Amino acid sequence: MSGIKHLSLSEEVYSRLMRKILDGNFTEGSRLREEILCRELGVSRTPVREALIRLAREGVLEQIPRRGCVLRKLPPEEIEELLRYRCLLECLVLREYFDLIDREKCRALDAKLDKAVKKGEKELRGVLLSADEELHELITLSCHNSFLAKELKRVQLLCRPYRVLRCAEAENTSSILKERQHIIKAVLSGDAGKAETALSTHFEKSRRYYLRDKGTKITS
Amino acid sequence: MSGIKHLSLSEEVYSRLMRKILDGNFTEGSRLREEILCRELGVSRTPVREALIRLAREGVLEQIPRRGCVLRKLPPEEIEELLRYRCLLECLVLREYFDLIDREKCRALDAKLDKAVKKGEKELRGVLLSADEELHELITLSCHNSFLAKELKRVQLLCRPYRVLRCAEAENTSSILKERQHIIKAVLSGDAGKAETALSTHFEKSRRYYLRDKGTKITS
DNA sequence: TTATATATAATTGTATACAATATACAAATT
DNA sequence: AATTTGTATATTGTATACAATTATATATAA
Numbered sequence: 400m401s402g403i404k405h406l407s408l409s410e411e412v413y414s415r416l417m418r419k420i421l422d423g424n425f426t427e428g429s430r431l432r433e434e435i436l437c438r439e440l441g442v443s444r445t446p447v448r449e450a451l452i453r454l455a456r457e458g459v460l461e462q463i464p465r466r467g468c469v470l471r472k473l474p475p476e477e478i479e480e481l482l483r484y485r486c487l488l489e490c491l492v493l494r495e496y497f498d499l500i501d502r503e504k505c506r507a508l509d510a511k512l513d514k515a516v517k518k519g520e521k522e523l524r525g526v527l528l529s530a531d532e533e534l535h536e537l538i539t540l541s542c543h544n545s546f547l548a549k550e551l552k553r554v555q556l557l558c559r560p561y562r563v564l565r566c567a568e569a570e571n572t573s574s575i576l577k578e579r580q581h582i583i584k585a586v587l588s589g590d591a592g593k594a595e596t597a598l599s600t601h602f603e604k605s606r607r608y609y610l611r612d613k614g615t616k617i618t619s
Numbered sequence: 620m621s622g623i624k625h626l627s628l629s630e631e632v633y634s635r636l637m638r639k640i641l642d643g644n645f646t647e648g649s650r651l652r653e654e655i656l657c658r659e660l661g662v663s664r665t666p667v668r669e670a671l672i673r674l675a676r677e678g679v680l681e682q683i684p685r686r687g688c689v690l691r692k693l694p695p696e697e698i699e700e701l702l703r704y705r706c707l708l709e710c711l712v713l714r715e716y717f718d719l720i721d722r723e724k725c726r727a728l729d730a731k732l733d734k735a736v737k738k739g740e741k742e743l744r745g746v747l748l749s750a751d752e753e754l755h756e757l758i759t760l761s762c763h764n765s766f767l768a769k770e771l772k773r774v775q776l777l778c779r780p781y782r783v784l785r786c787a788e789a790e791n792t793s794s795i796l797k798e799r800q801h802i803i804k805a806v807l808s809g810d811a812g813k814a815e816t817a818l819s820t821h822f823e824k825s826r827r828y829y830l831r832d833k834g835t836k837i838t839s
Numbered sequence: 840t841t842a843t844a845t846a847t848a849a850t851t852g853t854a855t856a857c858a859a860t861a862t863a864c865a866a867a868t869t
Numbered sequence: 870a871a872t873t874t875g876t877a878t879a880t881t882g883t884a885t886a887c888a889a890t891t892a893t894a895t896a897t898a899a
Contacts, residue, residue, distance in 0.1 A: 407684055407882065433851070443884040445665075448851090452669055456676035464627055465851060465890055477765065484766040491711055545697065546704040550770060627852065652880070663854040668881090685860055685881055 408442055412450035415440065420459055420470065421559060428472040431460065458557055478561055479606070485554045486602035489538055490595050492551060496541040497591040508533055509583045516576065523572055530579060538598075563609045578604065628662055632670035635660065640679055640690065641779060647692040651680065678777055698781055699826070705774045706822035709758055710815050712771060716761040717811040728753050729803045736796065743792055750799060758818075783829045798824065 416436070419425065436447045455462040461471045473481065493500075508530060515526040535555070542548045578601045585594035636656070639645065656667045675682040681691045693701065713720075728750060735746040755775070762768045798821045805814035 409882075410684075432849090434849090444851090445883050445885090449669065449672055449882095452672050453676060456673060464630075466892090467851065480764045480766055484764055487711060487715060487764075487767065491707060495707060544700045544704055544707075546700055546774070547707065554766070629852080654880075664881090665853055665855090669852095686862095687881065 408446040409449040412436075412440055412442060412446045413453045416450055416454060417457075417459065420454070421556065423560075425470045427470055427560070429470050431468045431470065433467070457553060475610070479610070481554070481557060482561060482602070482606045482609070485551075485558050486599060486606070488547070488551050488554060489535065489602070490599050492542045492547065493538050493598055494591055494595050496543055497586075497594070499541040499543055500537060500586055501540065502587065504533075504537055505583060505586055508537065509580070509587065512576065512580060512583070523576070527572065527575060527579075534579060534582065561609060563605065574604075628666040629669040629673075632656075632660055632662060632666045633673045636670055636674060637677075637679065640674070641776065643780075645690045647690055647780070649690050651688045651690065653687070677773060695830070699830070701774070701777060702781060702822070702826045702829070705771075705778050706819060706826070708767070708771050708774060709755065709822070710819050712762045712767065713758050713818055714811055714815050716763055717806075717814070719763055720757060720761040720806055722807065724753075724757055725803055725806050728757070729800070729807065732796065732800060732803070743796070747792065747795060747799075754799060754802065781829060783825065794824075 416431075425431065431451065433444050433447050433451070437444055440447065451460060451462070451468050454460040455468065459471060460468045462468050511526065512530060515523050515530075539548065539551055539555070542551065578597065581597040582594055582601060585591075585597050636651075645651065651671065653664050653667050653671070657664055660667065671680060671682070671688050674680045675688065679691060680688045682688050731746065732750060735743050735750075759768065759771055759775070762771065798817065801817040802814055802821060805811075805817050
């Protein structure tokens with residue numbers, strides 16, 4: 400009767416590898432050799448192989464027949480496609496489930512941002528980072544379609560390596576803040592169209608910012 | 620240099636099982652036992668297991684820990700979600716890549732339908748079926764985002780068992796025809812909004828028709 | 840020196856053996 | 870009769886052995 404379902408090693412390995420990948424423990428394009436993973440994880444090749452198949456299907460790894468797995472490295476065009484795809488999905492969710500967005504949390508986030516603004520520039524950055532997560536989570540949680548929700552989650556994970564800290568440069572902090580507030584205020588005012596436009600603009604600016612310094616450091 | 624890449628047995632088994640499933644060789648909810656599949660396909664359990672994992676990730680099968688795989692049987696609510704998800708995705712593609720739709724093919728399809736109308740009712744059914752495929756293919760092909768395209772394809776496969784032949788009843792043929800033509804004419808007239816509305820309506824009617832006689836025969 | 844061929848090692852792919860778990864059925868207990 | 874318990878069987882999960890393929894290093898010829 401315990402809630403702890405006897406997970407298979409296979410699933411366990413999958414989770415651990417996924418975490419390692421998302422934490423940036425592997426560099427893009429690097430090979431994941433089965434034997435090495437076996438030794439590191441202390442299991443045989445079977446569960447490792449099964450985990451790799453799952454990861455490949457998730458779009459995180461690329462399986463090259465008879466040559467093993469490499470951490471997927473997207474060419475610039477595909478990064479653009481991926482970021483665009485995420486934007487399209489999130490805007491879709493925002494539009495479709497607009498009325499289901501948690502207004503309470505929305506107001507709280509709005510207040511939090513307002514409060515942060517009144518304080519200094521320096522403290523703002525940390526808030527902005529967590530605020531971004533919260534904003535996207537707000538949208539994600541409103542999605543009452545399991546298929547769409549699952550896909551959005553997958554895509555958000557895939558996008559993780561391509562997120563840039565735009566607030567790294569001081570001149571951006573205020574503009575980013577304005578973008579966020581545009582979205583939130585639009586939601587609170589009940590204007591779905593405006594909210595969608597604001598969200599889309601937000602993604603678009605992030606995308607352009609990312610592409611501007613592609614090739615340089617990527618924050619994981 | 621040959622284009623024929625040495626496919627693994629694992630992939631081969633995956634393809635064969637997928638085809639069998641889509642062709643309706645398994646009934647919903649039925650178990651897929653590894654040994655039996657091994658015997659049928661003449662391979663060992665390893666490639667079968669790996670194929671099953673892939674199929675499960677695709678959403679076709681359900682893997683129950685330590686109890687094997689069953690052909691996924693969606694409860695009515697999830698069927699609704701799935702059909703709605705497909706509608707949302709296809710409308711998204713239609714809107715986003717509206718200008719990239721192949722007008723030539725569109726005109727050809729329009730003409731084909733016009734021609735079919737002038738002939739008798741009976742011949743219409745066959746045309747309608749293929750026309751449906753062509754219409755959705757037209758939209759699918761216009762999608763110039765590999766991630767979105769791949770997902771749409773996956774979802775279309777998942778929806779396959781839930782497609783109903785609405786033209787089975789005579790009174791429907793004309794109304795279905797009108798729906799199709801609405802979409803096509805809207806595309807040809809360059810009115811993206813109208814086209815999207817028409818497509819959405821089309822899906823909505825199909826969905827309602829499906830739900831009306833859920834529990835009865837499902838055409839695969 | 841470069842290129843090619845060949846042998847060797849490393850790695851993935853597949854089959855099989857063994858272990859862990861779940862299922863089915865019968866016997867025992869209440 | 871219903872429930873529980875035990876045992877046999879079936880099935881999945883994991884490890885390992887072997888086969889096939891690919892990568893690497895070395896030697897030889899141009």
